[in-house]
Amino acid sequence: MDELDTALNCLREDLRATKAYPVQSAAGLVKLDVMENPYRLSEALQAELGRRLGAVAINRYPAERTRDLAAALAAHAGMPAGCAITLGNGSDELIGLLSMAVSRPGAVVLAPLPSFVMYEISARYQGLKFVGVPLHADFELDEAAMLAAIAEHRPALIYLAYPNNPTGNQWDEGAIRRIIAAAPGLVVLDEAYQPFAQRDGMALLRECPKVLVMRTMSKFGLAGVRIGYLIGAAALVNEIEKLRPPFNVSVLNAEAGLFALEHAEVYAEQARALRAERERVLAALQALPGVQPFPSQGNMVLARVADAAKTFEAMKARGVLIKNVSAMHPLLANCLRITIGTPDENAAMLAALKESLS
Ligand code: PMP
DSSP states (O other): OOHHHHHHTTSOHHHHTSOOOOOOOOTTSEEOSSOOOOOOOOHHHHHHHHHHHHTSOTTSOSOHHHHHHHHHHHHHHTOOTTEEEEEESSHHHHHHHHHHHHOSTTOEEEEEESSOTHHHHHHHHTTOEEEEEEOOTTSOOOHHHHHHHHHHHOOSEEEEESSOTTTOOOOOHHHHHHHHHHOSSEEEEEOTTGGGOSOOSHHHHHHOTTEEEEEESIIIIITTTOOEEEEEEHHHHHHHHTTSOTTOSOHHHHHHHHHHHHTHHHHHHHHHHHHHHHHHHHHHHHTSTTOEEOOOSSSEEEEEOSOHHHHHHHHHHTTEEOEEOGGGOGGGTTEEEEEOOOHHHHHHHHHHHHHHHO
């Protein structure tokens, strides 16, 4: 055995047996695969941001500006009294910190399935048991199954994506309340798609201290910047804060995040446009024979077709990249997830889809 093999054998077997999180290449394609906001800032604002970033002292570790960003995000989100906020390098990192925070022998993480894949991946990498509870066929929460699984497994941590990815729907608030009441541990409401939804979980957090609200600036319009945040009872968040690498959010991220919040009305207008486009795309999909779209409160629409693999490849050949989520879960058989883009991108998507169905 050579030295490299010896080193590889020191790594975890479960790590070596898995594949890295796949990121599709989108070069030259209309990119409607990962729920990015398609709009950029105006040239004037982009230039102003460039000047702001150019003045940042990158020789220093981040401190003041990340604190400023945390305060600005708390104000933006309407953080309730008695709560605290912590920042992640995207909410992906916060999911990792949450797994670390509950990681001890026998601890269980629970989430409905299908939902955001990182909950399960992160739990498994922390040596936690993950329990997935299938949704109903219409992607609504199976409340009875959730309550039974909570009683059986006593999860330390429950994730509820609100709205859910990849299904796009926002689960019944009454069911969520009852799940929170039954939960013996933390309940994270993952509000990545909050800018596009009608409801949010801040009231639930105010009512119950085991609830944490997790949000991200990614879908807001800063996916490339990587800023996620977690708000909850100060006593809980301060414990999670201990696990946060002290300089996880760079000064450039912090400056860009602050700039975006200073121009929050620009992003609010973009979210409004995307919500209107979502309804237009949904209606157009409904009118297409052989396509079954599902209602969405996110910046994406899930749609079932006869042969998702074939339709996905045919659309890609026509220059449009979406995501085939069929293999994620049996409930998603032949389902495609389509991110809402600009009106032109959506028109290109609908034309490509029409041609790809025949
Ligand atoms: N939560 C949900 C529900 C998501 O869909 C995503 C990204 N697709 C994330 C969290 C992670 O977002 P980010 O790391 O970009 O903040």
